[in-house]
Amino acid sequence: MLVLDQLAYRHPxxxxxxxxxxxxxxxxxTAVSGASGSGKSTLLDLIAGFLAPSSGSLTLDGRxxxxxxxxxxxxxxxFQADALFEHLSAASNVALGLPRGTDKAEKDAAVTSAxxxxxxxxxxxxxxDTLSGGQKQxxxxxxxxxRKRPVLLLDEPFSALDDATRAAVRDLVLTLTKRExxxxxxxxxxxxxxxxxATRQYRIAEGRLLLS
Amino acid sequence: MVIGAAxxxxxxxxxxxxxxxxxxxxxxxxxRIDLPWLVLTTTIQAGLTMVLSLLVGTALAWALNRLRFPGxxxxxxxxxxxxxxxxxxxxxxxxxxxxxxxxxxxFTGVRIPIFGLGGxxxxxxxxxxSFAARILLARLESVPDFRLxxxxxxxxxxxQRFALIDWPAIRPTLPGLGAIIFLLAFTSFPVVLLLGGGxxxxxxxxxxxxxxxxxxxxxxxxNLALVQIAICAGIILLASAAAxxxxxxxxxxxxxxxxxxxxxxxxxxxxxxxxxxxxLPLLAIxxxxxxxxxxxxxxxxxxxxxxxxxxxIAAASAVLTLLIGLxxxxxxxxxxxxxVKTGIGAPAYAYLAVPTVVLSLGFFLLxxxxxxxxxxxxxFVVVLANTLLALPYAVSTLAPPLEAIATRRGKxxxxxxxxxxxxxxxxxxxxxxxxxxxxxxxxxCFSLGDLGVIALFxxxxxxxxxxLMSRALGAYRSNDAAGIAAIMLLLTLAAFVLIxxxxxxxxxxxx
Numbered sequence: 001m002l003v004l005d006q007l008a009y010r011h012p013x014x015x016x017x018x019x020x021x022x023x024x025x026x027x028x029x030t031a032v033s034g035a036s037g038s039g040k041s042t043l044l045d046l047i048a049g050f051l052a053p054s055s056g057s058l059t060l061d062g063r064x065x066x067x068x069x070x071x072x073x074x075x076x077x078x079f080q081a082d083a084l085f086e087h088l089s090a091a092s093n094v095a096l097g098l099p100r101g102t103d104k105a106e107k108d109a110a111v112t113s114a115x116x117x118x119x120x121x122x123x124x125x126x127x128x129d130t131l132s133g134g135q136k137q138x139x140x141x142x143x144x145x146x147r148k149r150p151v152l153l154l155d156e157p158f159s160a161l162d163d164a165t166r167a168a169v170r171d172l173v174l175t176l177t178k179r180e181x182x183x184x185x186x187x188x189x190x191x192x193x194x195x196x197x198a199t200r201q202y203r204i205a206e207g208r209l210l211l212s
Numbered sequence: 213m214v215i216g217a218a219x220x221x222x223x224x225x226x227x228x229x230x231x232x233x234x235x236x237x238x239x240x241x242x243x244r245i246d247l248p249w250l251v252l253t254t255t256i257q258a259g260l261t262m263v264l265s266l267l268v269g270t271a272l273a274w275a276l277n278r279l280r281f282p283g284x285x286x287x288x289x290x291x292x293x294x295x296x297x298x299x300x301x302x303x304x305x306x307x308x309x310x311x312x313x314x315x316x317x318x319f320t321g322v323r324i325p326i327f328g329l330g331g332x333x334x335x336x337x338x339x340x341x342s343f344a345a346r347i348l349l350a351r352l353e354s355v356p357d358f359r360l361x362x363x364x365x366x367x368x369x370x371x372q373r374f375a376l377i378d379w380p381a382i383r384p385t386l387p388g389l390g391a392i393i394f395l396l397a398f399t400s401f402p403v404v405l406l407l408g409g410g411x412x413x414x415x416x417x418x419x420x421x422x423x424x425x426x427x428x429x430x431x432x433x434x435n436l437a438l439v440q441i442a443i444c445a446g447i448i449l450l451a452s453a454a455a456x457x458x459x460x461x462x463x464x465x466x467x468x469x470x471x472x473x474x475x476x477x478x479x480x481x482x483x484x485x486x487x488x489x490x491x492l493p494l495l496a497i498x499x500x501x502x503x504x505x506x507x508x509x510x511x512x513x514x515x516x517x518x519x520x521x522x523x524x525i526a527a528a529s530a531v532l533t534l535l536i537g538l539x540x541x542x543x544x545x546x547x548x549x550x551x552v553k554t555g556i557g558a559p560a561y562a563y564l565a566v567p568t569v570v571l572s573l574g575f576f577l578l579x580x581x582x583x584x585x586x587x588x589x590x591x592f593v594v595v596l597a598n599t600l601l602a603l604p605y606a607v608s609t610l611a612p613p614l615e616a617i618a619t620r621r622g623k624x625x626x627x628x629x630x631x632x633x634x635x636x637x638x639x640x641x642x643x644x645x646x647x648x649x650x651x652x653x654x655x656x657c658f659s660l661g662d663l664g665v666i667a668l669f670x671x672x673x674x675x676x677x678x679x680l681m682s683r684a685l686g687a688y689r690s691n692d693a694a695g696i697a698a699i700m701l702l703l704t705l706a707a708f709v710l711i712x713x714x715x716x717x718x719x720x721x722x723x
């Protein structure tokens with residue numbers, strides 16, 4: 001269980017700050033909605049370790065995550081754009097999810113398998129910038145599969161996709177979350193996305209998270 | 213349109229006067245110029261300068277991008293000032309630090325050969341790598357936050373981070389930047405004049421100057437000029453095919469992703485070497501120049517005459533550059549079609565292909581052919597030549613924002629039925645005042661530090677500070693040269709900082 005308890009942060013120069021409390025369970029998608037500028041991305045930055053809170057706690061199954069650097073946190077993150085390094089092939093992008101020094105044969109097998117799992121077994125050699133928006137997000141999910149981190153943070157990941165692709169990628173995220181037992185936190189302002197996949201829903205209002 | 217035609221006509225006249233002289237001047241004696249050797253040595257020097265400057269510039273930009281410390285902005289500003297720091301000042305500063313009587317020789321007893329190819333490369337790399345570092349730093353600071361967060365979350369190593377995030381950000385800029393650096397080094401004049409150490413290390417520009425002023429070999433100079441123009445035009449054509457160098461210098465975001473301790477130590481070492489390399493010569497100039505010897509310089513009427521001449525020429529060139537640049541940029545923005553836009557901008561950009569000494573030679577021949585005493589024409593020619601040389605920078609800086617305004621706000625402006633004056637005062641000026649300030653500062657500083665034009669047109673009574681400094685060096689009056697260098701450096705830095713601030717304030721006042 002991922003637990004945030006009064007995790008507080010205030011951006012420099014802003015009169016009021018945030019104090020986030022939230023619980024998210026494995027195998028479930030927990031959604032957070034809110035108006036633009038309400039603090040959705042700040043919430044993800046705090047969990048991922050890009051921002052340091054002034055007080056409060058952040059634990060995963062009782063383990064304190066706050067002392068950990070972003071690269072040490074048990075977290076994968078997926079953004080609306082820039083999910084891939086576009087000058088690299090899809091396979092090289094996926095391989096970044098493996099620990100450094102992984103044997104080449106092992107790496108090739110893992111990448112092939114991960115790409116197949118997200119429904120893109122044929123794009124391994126293609127450069128990132130030749131893939132469609134939906135393919136890019138799927139490739140990023142394949143990388144997430146290899147990283148084997150229990151928490152997946154999604155920052156508006158479906159916003160740039162057309163309706164049909166969006167539904168397909170959304171369903172893939174839900175399937176993988178259930179199968180892998182990920183604690184998935186979805187930040188979005190699209191009610192359709194949230195209603196389709198979220199088990200638990202929060203809304204940010206005046207710097208606080210309210211359970212809907 | 214009229215101004216664009218006048219700018220185009222001038223370049224045609226300059227080229228015509230040079231080619232006509234080449235065709236008619238019989239020459240007084242067989243030329244001693246070894247053209248293939250000159251082209252080869254100049255190309256090698258410029259190529260080495262380009263490669264070394266890009267390498268050092270990339271390392272400096274990488275270090276500056278990663279490190280955060282008090283005074284960082286000052287160092288970024290110091291590197292940015294390299295674009296306006298006159299070559300003659302850096303060359304003189306290098307002599308003050310590394311020369312036979314410089315700081316290094318004085319404190320360590322070690323004498324480093326500063327004259328020759330090594331000294332030229334040293335001076336060029338100090339100037340051009342600093343300039344490159346500022347441009348590349350802007351590219352690194354434009355990397356989207358999402359990308360950095362993804363990389364940090366993936367735990368990329370320092371090498372992976374450079375290869376996957378930094379390199380793709382800077383790579384598109386390198387060909388254009390490299391071409392500019394090659395061009396600057398290929399056409400370098402004061403650095404080569406001061407540090408070349410003789411005919412073995414010349415550029416075409418210095419050879420042209422020597423042919424005109426020392427050997428009176430006008431035909432040889434003209435031949436050199438034509439070769440120079442052809443090569444520069446070729447480089448510019450190659451550069452124009454590369455991605456443009458962005459005019460804006462990017463943001464300076466807080467750096468949350470620190471590299472490991474060893475890599476940080478390497479970054480700090482790179483930065484210290486860079487700051488010492490660029491900063492020490494400048495510091496040496498200020499310490500040597502503002503010492504006790506300054507009094508005797510300030511007592512010379514010739515110094516004050518040159519100071520006012522320099523300031524007047526720089527101010528006149530800056531104002532003229534801004535006016536012509538704004539007019540051409542506005543005409544480009546208002547014109548329909550790519551072809552017409554190119555037609556309006558092309559004459560201004562053509563001056564990139566005409567190096568300083570060549571342009572000066574063209575005006576010199578033009579005045580001579582028209583029966584005008586070059587001494588009488590000198591003040592006007594020096595202002596005009598410096599204006600034309602700064603014009604490509606002015607148009608390339610002012611045209612994009614004006615064209616963006618025309619594209620995005622054109623319909624609204626027409627719907628509101630704004631007059632041309634209203635449009636400029638209320639819409640365009642507040643948005644481009646900052647860019648106009650940068651253009652004016654660049655033109656002022658370029659003109660203040662110019663030696664190429666004044667070297668051909670200067671006389672005993674008509675001299676600017678760089679010419680006075682060059683003469684002081686030639687006469688072994690190093691105290692005077694140091695004082696002039698220090699005053700030029702202070703004037704350049706003050707203009708570079710204050711003029712853009714003044715224009716920003718004017719822009720805000722109007723907004």
